[in-house]
Amino acid sequence: MKLNNTFKSAGLTGSLALGGILSAVAPAAMADQEYLLTVTRPNQLHVVDMSTNTIARTCDIPGPFGTGSIALSPDNTHAYVLSNGTKDVYGFDIRNCEITFKAEQSSRTEQVITMQSITVSADGTELYTVQNPITKLRDRYEVKQPRLAVFNIADGMNAKAVRTYPVDRRITKIATTAQNEVILGGGDLKAINPRTGEIRMVSKLASWERGPLWLPPDAFAMHSQGEQANEYIMPYSTAKFTDESMDMETAEWWWGMSRVDLATGQAERMEIFPFEFVIFNFITDPRDSNILYGSFNTLSKHDISQKKTLLVHEMEHSYYDLNISGDGKTLYVGGTSSDISVHDSDTLEKIGSIQLTGDMSTSDLRVATIKD
Template sequence: MKLNKLFKSAGLFGSLALGGALSAVAPAAMADQEYLLTVTRPNQLHVIDMSTNKVARTCDIPGDFGSGIMSVHPEGTHVFVLGHNWEDVYGFDIRNCDVTFHAKQSTPTLQVKSYQSLAVSADGKELYTVQNPVKKHRDHFEVLEPRLAVFNIEDGLNAKPVRTFPVDRRITKIVATEKGEVVLGGADLKAINPQTGEMRTVVKLANWERGPRWLQPDAFAMHTQGNQSNEYIMPYSTAKFTDDSMNFETAEWWWGMARVDLATGEVERRELFPFEFIIFNFVSDPRNEEILYGSFNTLSKHDIRQQKTLAVKEMPHTYYTINISGDGETLYVGGTSSDISIHSSETLEKIGSIQLTGDMTTADMRVATIKD
């Protein structure tokens, strides 16, 4: 369906503001309810009722398929999706699939891509993304400086940046803190004030001066699924060498993380447990921050206080991402293919599956909670 027809069919106009939409009373059946959100090809947003593990509704996303990266509004009723070849941002009311926000970032002479970077402010008023612009000249392309773009969510269907600030290259996943900063995941973790552009280093990774017997950490900034615990986790791998010969074969290999508490801004950086298999993403147990779960070709459970792997389950195929229910009892493992595998967080045993209409590939799995 074309974009203008989709807007008209939803009864929406360019002057629609999300603030009004958010004030609407949700149906009683949807109050105080968790929904699992993900995106699949060809270009659809799926809203899954986590009380039944059934797809409640499927929303068509305008334009071409994008990365499927999402950010949920604090009220849980709306989600923002990076789509259309990683260029446009669309906001949806997950209760009825209405498109309530649209930011078209590219122009005929300027191509703008956002790589995984999408975040909503803690007060729900602003949306942030890191733009990577390329100017199109008649006979060449000019790569311009990356920038943080700030949008007012209430600007609705024709949103334009209200502020931009220069940022580092290589920034992917970002998140907004309750202190009013935006954490930028790149070579190091930095934070920017989206009102002034003031930047600070939160914690060093690539530039961590740790000593000659430690390998520079290799961080993986694909997804950030920490909304259930109100945190941001950046996994990394590193090695500790046994002597100055820097022999990789005898080195101790470790998984580590940098973790930011989004309420307080406090950060920790530490090794977690030995590197024995690949993990794409971590999610922590909302009941116990010392318990982490990981996903890729395996589903794993770890006690990071003891630096110990508690359980590992081989998976039938690769799963890029993972999330968890608010009560911490159920794990959802997805991404890559068209199925979401459901597991007990206690035993890691499979307890269910959700079959979708297309592949999730790089898409997020986010949890939206609509409270009474």
């Protein structure tokens, strides 16, 4: 009995020692994995390993290309993509391309279009789209009120909307806060409670009354991809006139933004730097919320605390959107064509390129970080 207990004790001691060694080693051996996601024509979801900047896998999406809008599950293992000309939503496990979710939004008597507007609830149980429906009558189409549609992700391959609520027109990009409000990017920036349908104003833009010397902001939310900083950005342009003659030639032109902290739901709205060239999308440096990057015909870097453009890099062609690595060191600039241009965030110099099988057109460029 004593010998047996001795062996048990030794075995336990050895197990504890080994466990201690493994615990000490594990954090160094395990690291989060970042993947860059985008959609290309004819209709494929690409999963790019950001540690090597190579394509890890390519998933075929049913139906014809939509707009390439992508929403991520909270654990980043699943991506939900608008397809079939923006009528349907498909969910993919990005680790193996398995299709786990399907929502056909149209019916025999009603056609539904969703323009970019897709997001997932904070707890990962629901998916939200903004539907733009029309009733198909014998002799005409009847345009109906846009609505937020709520789907249960657990319904899998035959998901139907379980709740709908009326919303404004012109809504494009949407996102979900930690409080599970859905941010609605339209003429103004609003938020809706997907349980009750209650809507609140987050940031006035089109309805912003600033006085006679300010031009009403022109807001644009085709791409708002702030997962690395946990935020939503609505860019806008505006002008301040020198006098009531409202002479466009002498006006001060500005880029501005309404930026929502998705952890709190709180927003800030401000002019950020002079309007000198067109920008399609902003992304925030995760290391410093004062540093923004922008893309279109140029890749640019800005310090909004100084309202100053720091660097501008001319691009080989137009790029609609961009994203950034979790450490803030590397920029990925995509959309429009079939290549993702890779840049150093300090200098904006090009350091690589990722060639895809087709053009991205209006597709998102999302970063999915899978925790080990």
